[in-house]
Amino acid sequence: MSDSEIDTPIAQTVPTPPTPPPERHDEDDRMNPDFVREVIDRVEAGDNEGARALVEPLHAADIADLFELIDRDDRRALAAAVADLLDGDVFAEMNDWVRDELIDALEPHQVAEIAGELDTDDAVAMIEDMEADEQAAVLSAMEPDDRAAIEEALTFPEESAGRLMRRDPIAVPEHWTVGQVIDFLRAEDELTTDFWEVFVVDPQHHPVGSVALSWILRTPRNFAMADLMQREQTLIPVDMDQEEVALRFQKYALISAAVVDPAGRLVGMITVDDIVHIIQEEAGEDVLLLSGAGEGDINEPLRDSYKARVRWLAANLLTALVGSSIIALFGAAIEQMVALAVLMPIVASIGGNAGTQTMAVAVRALAMNQLTRSNSLRTIWREIRLALLNGATIAILIGIGAGLVFGNPALGGVIAVAMLINIVIAGLAGVLVPLLLDRLNQDPAVASSVFVTTITDSMGFLAFLGLAVAAGLVSH
Structure with a gap:
């Protein structure tokens, strides 16, 4: 073997380090x-x-x-x-x-x-x-x-x-002491692990009070539960709708609540972690119902989404014919002044937006029990005043703009008055339609948008074109 062969180092293969996996989440805590x-x-x-x-x-x-x-x-x-x-x-x-x-x-x-x-x-x-x-x-x-x-x-x-509800609430008799309750919680292996209060029941298993875990932990063992418990409590009937349950949790700042059967016996408990999901679900559901988008879930099968949405589009098609028929009545007037055709969609569009704003507020207030029979008239009067303020502001802006652009002050005055009328009507429709549907025991979030849109479009066209004819800008 030659010296050159001895002195030449043997080439070694360096293993390539494995590529680290991508970060699981991005800066917004979403899946990367x-x-x-x-x-x-x-x-x-x-x-x-x-x-x-x-x-x-x-x-x-x-x-x-x-x-x-x-x-x-x-x-x-x-x-x-x-x-x-x-x-x-x-x-x-x-x-x-x-x-x-x-x-x-x-x-x-x-x-x-x-x-x-x-x-x-x-x-x-x-x-x-x-x-x-x-x-x-x-x-x-x-x-x-x-x-x-x-x-x-x-x-x-x-x-x-x-x-x-969960069917494993922690219930103890009122004659027990704090020490007995603590011993019971430690000794029983089958108890639920997620709870924040202990319910106190009478011999017929009717809830008579509740005690927060923090009170039990900080109270001497010889105290009786009857002396420690809070007697005022919010009881949930077993057949109460989950949306009403969520409203009670929100109103009374509850962490958990006892559920009772028709005889008043304790049968379960509901905890706030379940209510968080309900609040999110109900809020999203109302928004989607207002738009006619069904459940609106991107994971919903295509056929189900199609069936949920197309029926409301078909209903909107029918209601749009009402507005079209009003335009047809004034076809000759529109031919005499092209500006009417240009400005008509503005009146209907602004009225529709104003109606949608009021309707969204009304539907939310009904869902949150903020709008009831006791304050309906006050709410309607509030929306009328708000509509007058909004209508006057938009009417002045569109009236001045139309008058300057088309060089016709009378046309500016007509569209200003029509805009004011339509926004006031939109405000009334936005609150009255949900209220009426609620009185008829119908979900106001489902069909309100169809009726409100029909009213604002139809009345917008009628007010604008009718005033144009009445003002002598065109003949009918």
């Missing part, structure tokens, strides 16, 4: 698109272990978000890759449509196992929309106690306190 793409790329490449390693550190809510963000075709493949991570907490956080889609791919015993991990209210939300035969199969695979609780919950009306 690069991270989502990385997870899906690994699933498509058959690297299920790699995909699982990326998903495992995520919080249950973030795993739910991940499934909602990916394409429908990729969800089942990802579910298969991270099946052991899909526990009850993940399904509880998941969008209803996405959750139902994944549940359809599971066997009844798998759904039963997941439902058994959930609080009763979350389990009911997962099972209640199943087909009858699928629901029966899942229930039959559950533990007897869990099955009995869910079957009882399903007997209550949808979106009621009975569906929403």
Whole structure:
């Protein structure tokens, strides 16, 4: 071997360090698109272990978000890759449509196992929309106690306190001392782990008071619960609508509340974490109903979204014919002055916006129990005054502008008066239509927009064109 061969160093291959995975969240705490793409790329490449390693550190809510963000075709493949991570907490956080889609791919015993991990209210939300035969199969695979609780919950009306409540409130007799309660809480293994107050009941199991956990922890052991408890409490009837339940929590700043059956017996409790979801759901629902967009969920199947939206578009088409017929009555007048055709949409559009503003306020006030029979007249008078102020301001602006642009002060005066009239009518319609629908026991968020739009468009055209003829600008 030559010296040159001995002195030449042997080339060594330096391993390339693995590329670190993308950040899970961006600066706005949203799921990073690069991270989502990385997870899906690994699933498509058959690297299920790699995909699982990326998903495992995520919080249950973030795993739910991940499934909602990916394409429908990729969800089942990802579910298969991270099946052991899909526990009850993940399904509880998941969008209803996405959750139902994944549940359809599971066997009844798998759904039963997941439902058994959930609080009763979350389990009911997962099972209640199943087909009858699928629901029966899942229930039959559950533990007897869990099955009995869910079957009882399903007997209550949808979106009621009975569906929403948890069936394991902490209840103690009023003759117990603080020490007995503490010993009971420590000794019983089957008690719920999430509660903020202890309910005190009489021998017939009627709630007679409640005690916050903080009071129990800071009070000597020999104090009687009857002396410590707060007797004034907000009781929730089991058949109360969940929207009314949410309003009571908001009004009285509740953390939890006892649910009672028609006989006044304690049957469950509702906690504020459940109410947060209800408030969000009800608020979004009213906005979507006002627009006629149905449930408005981007994960909703295309056919369901189509059916929800097209019927309101068809209704708007019919109501638009009312405005068109009014324009047709003044067809000859419009031919004499092109400016009328130019200015008509402005009157209708501003009136429509004014009506929508008032309607949104009225619908929200009705939903929040701020607008009732006792203050209806005062609210109507308030909206009339507000409409007069808004109408006068916009009327002056459009009147001066139209008069200058078209060199016709009379035309400016006509559109100013028409604008004032239409905005006042819009304000009245925006509050009266929801009120009337509410009095007829109809949801004011569902159909108000159709009626208000019809009124503002029709009256805007009629007021403007009618005043133009009355002022002698054109002949009819």
